[in-house]
Amino acid sequence: YDDAFDAVVVGAGLAGSAAALTMASASLDVLVVERGTSPGAKNVFGGVLYTPTIRELVDVEDAPLERYVGEKRFGVLTEDDETAVSIQPGAWRDDPHNDSYTVLRGDFDEWFAEQAVEAGATLVTETTVTGLLRDDDGTVVGVETDRPDGTLRAPMVVLAEGGNSLVSEGADLKERPERGDVAVAVKEVLEFPDADDAIEQRFRLTGDGGAAYHYFGDGAVGDAFGGAFIYTNDDTLSVGLAYRIDDAVTTQPNPAETLDHFKSHPAVAPLVRGGRTVEYAAKTIPEGGAEAVPDLVHDGAVVVGDAAGLVLNNGVHLEGTNMAVESGYYAGLAVADAVASGRTKAHALADYPRSLESSFVVKNLEHYEWLLNAVEDDRDLLFSELPRAVADAGAEYFRVDHAPKHDHAANAKSRLFETVGGWRGAAKLAWRYRKVI
Ligand code: FAD
Structure with missing residues (x-):
């Protein structure tokens, strides 16, 4: 293609689809390039999807949401004890349920990308972006992909490739994150073929209500800096943990062993007993906070979502989905304006970082900047x-x-x-x- 598109989006995760949807709705010709066989096929998260912005962009009535979060529980584990606090506000039982739903990303991301396609975006899967094209003055003018003749030129590129942002790093749009600013996570999805209503009974659930259990302490992740989680889906459990890569390469047994150890804790084992693993995955989480957010705009390119380090993980809150969508949305608006005016240099895209700074995204990251450092000490x-x-x-x-x-x-x-x-x-x-x- 030769400038067949106004914008190329790298990655059909939440940030990429939000950006594509926003730009397509503004009548831009948008191409989304996703390396997975379908959007979400490569995605790993806990997790709870936070929907305030998604709900403003699309009707979530038919979205593949698993359960709303009716209970949040925080447990501290020693090797054999648990001390826990549970929060179940009655208001969370009412629509829209505090905008918090468990989802399986394989289902949700595919659905969300379809909304972008319905708005007019083109989606190409099983295609990996391998690098960026630049013109003589260094402006990004397209992408290289792993397809034969897979060079695509476009005035704007949206980098929505997630935390393992090899394209952005390879093109010097951001530095490789420091080891101390990245967590490694493993997660499995368990089903219970031999126990009817296992999830409802073990987590005391009724109707569409679900639970988000968070765990800290030695019994959760050993000596490492991090935590573990269990989330209830419709008829499966998502069970996993995340801790600093620093610990993973030094003191801690490998993440798979740590997860097995967590699942055998006396307070956890009865919840997961008899579970059969139907998915097993690992991923990194950027958690460097506000200080680690790179430049968001470049000549011809913007960086969004996890690729921009927009994740709040302070132990009490683990929120990246809402930040990914919010950043994709604001970036999409800024790109649409820039393309409409024929100006795609960084200064023409300044509305994106400006909007993000006045939104909850940067405010939350800045507010909790100190917390991770304090907890680490x-x-x-x-x-x-x-x-x-x-x-x-x-x-x-x-x-x-x-x-x-x-x-x-x-x-x-x-x-x-x-x-x-x-x-x-x-x-x-x-x-x-x-x-x-
Ligand atoms: P991603 O969701 O990572 O999407 C990136 C997409 O880009 C992927 O589809 C990938 O295949 C594609 N891609 C990457 N490189 C290329 C390439 N070169 N070419 C083409 N395609 C490419 N957040 C919450 O809000 N709630 C939670 O409960 C929660 N739990 C989490 C638990 C774990 C274990 C982890 C790892 C994360 C968790 N997060 C949670 C964080 C959340 O998952 C992320 O913040 C969010 O998914 C970021 O969305 P994104 O679109 O920026 O990136």
């Missing part, structure tokens, strides 16, 4: 010593024997205080994490 205390102390204190507080209750309460308090350093230590900790509290 306190990781032994938060993931190992404190969970052990809370479990011991809980067992002591509720102990039933011949001693009076106030003795047990005093012992429980001492156990906690010796770990955090008394009132002063507790106050310091509360102050340090006040923004989360």
